[in-house]
Amino acid sequence: MSTIPLQISEKLRESNLVFAYRGRINGDAIGSLLQLAESRLKSMEPIQKRKKNVLNVLIEGMQNMYYHGKGTPNSPNPVLPIDYGMVGFGLEDNAVMVYTCNLATQEQKAKLETNISRLNALSKTELHQLYLETLDKGGLSPEGGAGLGLIRMRRESGNPLLVNFVPVSDNIFVFCLTVTVDQIYSQVPAAITPQS
Amino acid sequence: MEKIVLLPTPTTPKVVFDAETGLLEISGKSLPENSIDFFQPLHTWLDSYTADPNEVTNLVFKLEYFNTSSTSHFLKIIKKVEKLFDMGKNAGVLWYYDHEDEDMKEAGEDFKMLVKLPVEIIGTDFIGS
Numbered sequence: 221m222s223t224i225p226l227q228i229s230e231k232l233r234e235s236n237l238v239f240a241y242r243g244r245i246n247g248d249a250i251g252s253l254l255q256l257a258e259s260r261l262k263s264m265e266p267i268q269k270r271k272k273n274v275l276n277v278l279i280e281g282m283q284n285m286y287y288h289g290k291g292t293p294n295s296p297n298p299v300l301p302i303d304y305g306m307v308g309f310g311l312e313d314n315a316v317m318v319y320t321c322n323l324a325t326q327e328q329k330a331k332l333e334t335n336i337s338r339l340n341a342l343s344k345t346e347l348h349q350l351y352l353e354t355l356d357k358g359g360l361s362p363e364g365g366a367g368l369g370l371i372r373m374r375r376e377s378g379n380p381l382l383v384n385f386v387p388v389s390d391n392i393f394v395f396c397l398t399v400t401v402d403q404i405y406s407q408v409p410a411a412i413t414p415q416s
Numbered sequence: 417m418e419k420i421v422l423l424p425t426p427t428t429p430k431v432v433f434d435a436e437t438g439l440l441e442i443s444g445k446s447l448p449e450n451s452i453d454f455f456q457p458l459h460t461w462l463d464s465y466t467a468d469p470n471e472v473t474n475l476v477f478k479l480e481y482f483n484t485s486s487t488s489h490f491l492k493i494i495k496k497v498e499k500l501f502d503m504g505k506n507a508g509v510l511w512y513y514d515h516e517d518e519d520m521k522e523a524g525e526d527f528k529m530l531v532k533l534p535v536e537i538i539g540t541d542f543i544g545s
Contacts, residue, residue, distance in 0.1 A: 246449065247427055247448070247449025247450075248449075250427060250447055250449070251425070251426030251427040251447065252426070254426075254447070254481070255426065268516045268517075269516075269518055269519070272517060272518075272519050273519070275481065276481070276519060279447060279481060279483050280483060280484060283447070283483045283484070283485060286449070287485075351526070352526060352529060352530065355487060355488065355491060355526070355530065356491070356530050358488060358491065358492060368484035368485075368487060368488070369483075369484050371484075372484050376519075
């Protein structure tokens with residue numbers, strides 16, 4: 221993808237990348253990708269709870285990419301369809317870093333920055349409360365989203381969500397989200413312990 | 417009323433809604449590409465069922481994964497069954513979770529907090545493939 225910024229590609233190369241996909245994110249892709257991701261994660265033998273946290277983050281990340289990719293207007297790049305994205309995860313020390321990248325408009329960028337900034341400032345209890353309130357309100361966007369995806373990613377991770385927007389044109393950005401799920405091993409295996 | 421039987425797929429759950437027995441079960445993975453299209457027929461069925469329900473209704477969840485779009489529909493389904501409880505019918509939710517899946521247990525507890533309907537959270541040995 222020629223519009224994925226160099227620093228993102230480098231970041232992916234730097235991390236011990238276990239799983240990565242670049243292409244259309246649709247319903248068929250999500251099912252297959254989840255199966256593959258689960259298989260890769262299983263081979264890493266993380267704590268069961270943390271494995272589930274990673275998979276839930278992936279599920280929500282891919283769901284968001286699918287729903288919001290549908291809402292993005294025609295891409296300025298004729299080679300790049302609107303539902304094009306990138307998803308993957310890698311291992312860094314005792315954490316799995318989950319990456320998602322997709323296109324976003326200026327309007328979406330503004331909403332995302334506000335929303336993520338707010339979520340990152342909330343405590344565990346406040347996040348839970350927000351999740352319950354949003355769930356109870358029950359609204360769905362025209363694309364079918366419930367407004368809960370980012371909240372869930374923040375809760376599953378327990379860490380601030382990291383965002384990066386790289387402009388592609390006046391109104392289109394590549395929106396990259398990094399979610400950290402740490403303490404995936406109760407004892408860090410020797411194979412990933414840094415050599416002194 | 418015609419029974420609903422939907423076979424599971426990699427992204428949609430198995431669904432069995434049986435008006436004769438009052439057993440309404442949703443199991444497997446719920447990540448539908450279009451959650452509105454998938455769940456609307458279930459909501460419509462439930463609206464008819466609640467007009468003439470069985471004396472006993474058990475809404476059973478045995479899920480492996482679900483996305484938050486599904487969560488919203490699950491709550492809507494639970495609230496429809498809650499109407500039966502409010503009418504004095506014997507109605508409740510049985511939320512099964514794999515013993516190793518704390519997240520699924522917590523999801524059931526979240527629903528329990530949001531409704532008055534009895535929600536039983538049941539740990540089991542194994543759910544899913």
